[in-house]
Amino acid sequence: LKILSHFTVEGMSKELIETAKEWASIDPNHLTANHVLRLVAENKIEEIKKLFNGRxxxxxxxxxxxxxxxxxxxxxxxxxxxxxxxxxxxxxxxxxxxxxxxxxxxxxxxxxxxxxxxxxxxxxxxxxxxxxxxxxxxxxxxxxxxxxxxxxxxxxxxxxxxxxxxxxxxxxxxxxxxxxxxxxxxxxxxxxxxxxxxxxxxxxxxxxxxxxxxxxxxxxxxxxxxxxxxxxxxxxxxxxxxxYAAIGSKLVKGRYEATSKEFDEKWKEPKVVYTAMHGVGTPYAKRAFAIFGFPNTFYHVVPAQENPDPEFPTVSFPNPEEKGALDMAMEIAEEKGFDLIFANDPDADRLAVAERSRKTGEWTSFTGDQIGTLLGKWMWDSYGKFSEKPVAMCASTV
CATH class of the missing domain: 3.40.120.10 (Alpha-D-Glucose-1,6-Bisphosphate, subunit A, domain 3)
Known part of the structure; x- marks a missing residue:
């Protein structure tokens, strides 16, 4: 059995090495190709396995x-x-x-x-x-x-x-x-x-x-x-x-200005700290704020996380929903007296929202379901109530 096992492993290793050499021969990137050939030359079977044991x-x-x-x-x-x-x-x-x-x-x-x-x-x-x-x-x-x-x-x-x-x-x-x-x-x-x-x-x-x-x-x-x-x-x-024209025509309802007038003079409008989490979102978020009529004073961008950086130096994991990912934004919000945090993930297709209680100072980070519920409520108030046709809302699970 030991002999059979030896030949089986040896046979697998040879096959793996041939697979690696064949891969390197058609790889258009000389750096990755040479790395593989170096592993083969040094007979580093375990490292080759990690790279080639599957697809x-x-x-x-x-x-x-x-x-x-x-x-x-x-x-x-x-x-x-x-x-x-x-x-x-x-x-x-x-x-x-x-x-x-x-x-x-x-x-x-x-x-x-x-x-x-x-x-x-x-x-x-x-x-x-x-x-x-x-x-x-x-x-x-x-x-x-x-x-x-x-x-x-x-x-x-x-x-x-x-x-x-x-x-x-x-x-x-x-x-x-x-x-x-x-x-x-x-x-x-x-x-x-x-x-x-x-x-x-x-x-x-x-x-x-x-x-x-x-x-x-x-x-x-x-x-x-x-x-x-x-x-x-x-x-x-x-x-x-x-x-952005589509956003302006389909989503902007003039509610920012209208909402602020519904409260008395003691009411303080909420302000937002925004973070792109070292991703691509900053210029696009700024343009979205402008489309909705928010002035530059409405938001503050986290400077250390504003620009794209492939090293993501200030976060251990660039997911705004992960614990600790919003710490820097929260510190800035507390320093400036802002109430809200909007955070995109690096490719700006995910949104995280957190709110600070003015009474207790405690933060609430909303789940995706809660954000979806808030957006659904806004869609109903803005469109559904006034629709001449029956309204349906569709939710999907992932």
Whole structure:
């Protein structure tokens, strides 16, 4: 039995080493490829196992894993494989309006691993290369963008490019995961995040397209010299304007000014401390406040967490719902006498809210269900009561 076990382990090790060498041979990133080859040369079987003993799964949340070499990590090769599979799925399964051509929109956040030259932006460029090789025009949004803008763009980019049908959207982000992670969210042609069985169909296409279609390494090197020419600056600006115009026309009801007049002179209006949690949200939150008519004095941004920083230096875990994540915002709020905290996660598709009691000084951090209830109540007061049609509210669980 011992001899059999020895040969089995030895056989598995040889197979694993061959798998690692084959992976390195098609990896377009020389840093991750050389790292794998170095592990092979030094016969570091346990480390190779950690990188190659399986494959990252693709599901309704797309991909999400640590930025590192191998099929279990987020790297250039796993992203190009996912993009090739997504491209094939879109070409085969998403109908195109008569006479129009397919298009996809891609956004990215600020995640990065300098040791391996991996980043959300690089993954977004890889995605664009794969899509355009498959004959799908790709609009790469300019600069760091929030995830909701990508979902919105899937529905509205066709208003700018009228000869195209938008078949999908990709947001390269690890959302509120730890700093070492990256991710790849996919939005369907209706602007919603993919659901079952679409995810299984895409995963199947990925499995059939693991070999790179062309020399991505050479293409990426060419892209390094293009600077801003890769991104759709014009479309990004137009889509942002459309996004905030939609907010202004559909959500702004003039209630900020009206509410303040309902109270007596002793009433003190609430003020907000906002944090982007080292993510992309600050400029977009400021513009949203302006759309609702809030003056600059209405809010204060946490300076140390205002700008995108892939190291997330002031939080151990960049999820605003985690215990301790709002400590810095709370300190500033107490110092300034503010009552509320609004916090986005790094890709600005999650909102946390906390309120300080003026009587006790104690903080209440609202759950997602409570925030949803408050928003639902506001929607009912603002729209439902005055609707000429029957009103329904839909809640989903995740």
């Amino acid at each position: 990252i799964g693709f599901g309704t949340a797309g991909l999400r894993a640590k930025m590192e070499p191998g099929p279990l990590g987020m790297n250039d090769l796993t992203v190009l494989q996912a993009s090739q599979g997504l491209a094939e799925y879109c070409r085969k399964h998403i109908p195109i309006d008569g006479g129009k051509k397919p298009m996809i929109v891609v956004g990215y956040d600020h995640r990065a691993n300098a040791n391996f030259n991996l980043s959300s932006k690089r993954f977004a460029v890889v995605t664009k290369l794969a899509m355009e090789h498959a004959g799908i025009k790709c609009i790469l949004l300019d600069g760091y963008v929030p995830t909701p803008l990508v979902a919105f763009s899937v529905e509205h980019l066709c208003e700018i490019h009228t000869d195209y049908t938008v078949v999908a959207g990709v947001m390269v982000t690890a959302s509120h995961n730890p700093k070492q992670d990256a991710g790849y969210k996919v939005y369907y042609c209706d602007g919603c995040q993919i659901r079952s069985p679409i995810d299984a169909g895409i995963a199947d296409c990925i499995g059939r397209n693991l070999k790179p279609w062309f020399d991505y390494a050479a293409a990426l090197k060419q892209c390094e010299n293009l600077n801003g020419a890769l991104t759709g600056k014009l479309e990004t600006g137009q889509l942002c304007d459309m996004y």
